[in-house]
Amino acid sequence: MVSSILPLKIEAVTVRRGGRQILGPIDWVLDGQGLTILMGPNGSGKTTFLRVMHGLERVGRGQIAWNAAAGDVRARQAFVFQTPIMMRRSVLDSIAYPLLLDGVARQKAMTEAEALAAQMGLGGLLNQPAQAISGGEKQKLALARALIRAPDVLFLDEPCANLDGRATKEIERILTEVRAGGTRIVMSTHDIGQARRLADDILFLHHGRLIETGPKAAFFEAPKTPEATAHLNGDLIP
Amino acid sequence: MVSSILPLKIEAVTVRRGGRQILGPIDWVLDGQGLTILMGPNGSGKTTFLRVMHGLERVGRGQIAWNAAAGDVRARQAFVFQTPIMMRRSVLDSIAYPLLLDGVARQKAMTEAEALAAQMGLGGLLNQPAQAISGGEKQKLALARALIRAPDVLFLDEPCANLDGRATKEIERILTEVRAGGTRIVMSTHDIGQARRLADDILFLHHGRLIETGPKAAFFEAPKTPEATAHLNGDLIP
Amino acid sequence: RLSVTTSFANSGLAEVLLPEIQKDTGIAVELLIVGTGQALALGAAGDVDAVLVHSRAAEEKWLAEGNGTHRREIMYNDFVIVGPAADPAATAQTSLATEAFAKIADTQSAFVSRGDDSGTHKMELALWASAGVEPAGDWYRAVGQGMGAALNTAAGMDAYILADRASWLNFGNKAGLAITFEGDPSLFNQYAYLPVNPAKHPHVKAEAAQKLEDWLTSPRAKDLIEGYKIADQQLFVFNATDK
Amino acid sequence: MNDILQGLSQAAQLVITGDADLVEITALSLQVSLGATVIASVIGLPLGAWLAVNRFRARRFVIALLNAFMGLPPVVVGLIVYVLFSRSGPFGVLGLLFTPTAMVIAQVIIITPIIASVAHQAIRELWADYHDLLISLNATRGQRIRTLLWDGRRALMTASLAGFGRAIGEVGAIMIVGGNIDHATRVLTTAIALETGKGEFGMALALGFVLIAVAVLVNLGVHFLSRTERGSRW
Amino acid sequence: MNDILQGLSQAAQLVITGDADLVEITALSLQVSLGATVIASVIGLPLGAWLAVNRFRARRFVIALLNAFMGLPPVVVGLIVYVLFSRSGPFGVLGLLFTPTAMVIAQVIIITPIIASVAHQAIRELWADYHDLLISLNATRGQRIRTLLWDGRRALMTASLAGFGRAIGEVGAIMIVGGNIDHATRVLTTAIALETGKGEFGMALALGFVLIAVAVLVNLGVHFLSRTERGSRW
């Protein structure tokens, strides 16, 4: 393996939109291995933060720096959006698309995509238009499309929101596998059970600020802030 | 109150898409009061079935009949889509839009929309463009837009998928209230806990067919089919 | 409202006459500059009050159909043969227009024909006929455009063309062209004024048309028309006769 | 080549001296073309939306027809309007021939299909987004169309501007129905045709550059006006 | 009114008897306009996509310019091409003036802005959908444009058809650069202008109806061809 694109250093980053500061200032370093879970109430800035790391958001102030010595950093990341973006193509073509961008031969790309689709439970839908499949199937497709290039860093924004119990279990299994393979994962979720099952460490966002960070055990057993405590109990945050 | 648009009679309805039969044949009658939860794995046909009831899907064979004597049936239903449809308008304008369609005076519509938005926790976002708010906020907006006309029948397709614990609790409280007010609710969810908390009765879909229906207690305690049992356990359906 | 041929308008004479007409008679003449055929068609439909064109046969046919009251000759100018300054067909050495045409045909020099049934086109066809030539072949290009546009085409192709003197003198895009032949009386080009028949179209302003006719045939018009010069050349000869 | 340079300098000169004739024909050009654009938009935009919203048997055929009508040859339109409004035609009594009104009518016929067709394309995309919601909310046909027109107003501007562009550069039809009468129905394009006929390429090009400048200014104006209220997404 | 009926019957007659001249000029019309449409699409579609995908300082200005160029007066384009290709012009040695090639060149100039502008509008919507995904997947600029062109091909057809419509009905430019030479550069529109000038309104209208029919047929043809592969959503 070539040198890692990590660490990602985030320094005093803020994002303003619609006249409000919706994120930051945030300081954080993404490094090492494992799976980090991003938690926080609706509108706390999880999506924005993930997009900032992936380089999709214009930031107001602050610095974001990958280990640029590692070459083209974007090509070695993948992102699963909260609302899956479906191309006007078939399911199979959609999953193969990232490989085609990389210049992989069509035949080979299709074979790989087919295998991955089958693993994701999309085997029966290969020739359906991606825009016509069900909500859960779209989420699976988006995940397959993100995994097919075997990224070094994987961002997922509530990837299981529309999935049934069985599919959630399967995705969690895949993510655990991918993490074991060395991929660094950052993922947001509202499912506290899922966070408990998957996380190595937790980031807790509130009003756009990272008010609590640390290993899973500490966060769930003894949250330091009243906000996190309330969030875990599903109460109104004070 | 004028006469109810219920019952809705569904007789031998089937839906075909992309060369496959994706729903039915289904026979069912929607009547009475209460909250029905639609469960089933991804791609089992929940969304399609809800859309069929609301009259959004072209059906292949079969009959769907509301109590047409009750007048304009569509105006007295509301639907919350799985992927919220956001207009190119502000949050406030989006929530007020259904009232404006009904010919309510602009001033009055805005006041009502503002009150409802505040109740939904959208009070701080009234002038943001609806397409720019967070995923959870969009779901709340869609729900507010559906509730503002106080429908007789309310369909919801995984309305809490992107919501945090606190918001989910609040929505559940609102739905319970609305049901108490006499609104008939049909809702799909993958959240088994939520189904247990809210449902009066359960419909279980599998491969497009209604394989189990009945009161909540019976379904959760002693599911009749192996498919439902597996689904509740998050196992691969046999 | 008067419909006139493009060659009249392109000559620039209109710009001299119209203000004077307005001054002397109070008539604000609106000019519609179109092809001869279209000018007559406009008159036949009653969309103009009078027509000023130069194509005798067509005019008489138009009168015979009851479209106008009478035909009044006003003035004439003449046609010239315009061609490449080098004159490859040596038309300058001939004395008759028909001979010049015959030479163009003999040498197969490029020739642009208006090809639009206009007065100029009919004159050209008559000349070919009397020269005993059936114009056809690669060298003969029937373009189907107005005088100015046809001249532009000839300039672009370095071709011969039959043009009225006024249009030629007023033409701005002479490129490599020059007059190679002129002066044969058979090239005279009679302009006539034809008021539209008020019996057929009661709304036409027959009175104004009459007034205009009187003015056009007056000594005042004669002075202006004969005094109109471009590059020191007189363009039109006034030949209106008393009724 | 020379002609082009000469045209440019002549154009500058005309504009700087504020040539009265130039001002007059430019004003008439704008008046006729803007008038036609407004009328054609009032017809074409709702028509485009209507076609996007309604499914009926002949829909594809009507859309193909509309697309084809984008290519209505101006001369033919001019002729038809001429025949209708000529003294011997059915509307002859109105006496509209060779007036700016007739020119507006001809241009409306020419640009309505363009506006409707481009609008239809834009609205179709928006309708694909809004379809389920508007059906679900039980919006009437008229409400659907109004909502789509309002929410799609930025894209619809392109449709109207396309129509305006076609109108301001059009010559074939207004030449026939307007007659290019000095101080009455002469506009920029007919003046250009006249100068071209005279072989005065410098002057023709000068007027052409003025025309292009006017079109650019109108477009820039509309764009910058609409920018002040642009959606946050683009 | 009569003229219109007469034109219709004359058109029918010409078509039924398969008039040789009509076939010739119709074929040339199609050849020139389709040629121009193909070339202009090859330039304009990627240009439209490029403008949708790239953010740069002068972007709004370029787009407004493009919209304005939709209104390029054909006569002016014709003049410029004439000046460039005339014997004394820079490309005079090519001897292209008064050939179908020159007509194609003039039409390409006229319709490229239309195709690019309509394409830009369609692609902009698609790009709004695809933006995050294509950026995230690290697609190069060229890949983005190719993806958008391919996935938006149905909407882009409208752009090309708009260009074709404009080309087939255009007369001002091709009259100047083609010269309307019988059996060489005469096409439907210039023939119509000729008949109009002759006052043969019936014949002019007949040719006009043939032209409209040709445009409708091309549009219907393209629509039905594309229907066979239409997406399931519309």
Ligand SMILES: Nc1ncnc2c1ncn2[C@@H]1O[C@H](COP(=O)(O)OP(=O)(O)OP(=O)(O)O)[C@@H](O)[C@H]1O
């Ligand atoms: N382009 C924008 N314009 C205005 N406000 C925005 C924009 N993008 C995001 N916001 C606001 O910023 C806040 C954070 O948004 P973000 O999408 O990051 O939240 P989130 O934590 O992902 O929420 P959810 O759990 O609901 O997905 C929200 O209140 C949202 O309304």
Ligand SMILES: Nc1ncnc2c1ncn2[C@@H]1O[C@H](COP(=O)(O)OP(=O)(O)OP(=O)(O)O)[C@@H](O)[C@H]1O
């Ligand atoms: N327009 C369509 N064309 C082809 N297949 C379709 C279409 N719409 C739905 N389907 C298929 O029908 C099946 C049922 O879809 P539906 O959206 O009803 O599932 P669902 O139960 O709501 O699933 P989820 O929990 O993932 O939302 C899916 O397999 C889907 O791919």
Ligand SMILES: [Mg+2]
């Ligand atoms: Mg989010």
Ligand SMILES: [Mg+2]
């Ligand atoms: Mg669903």
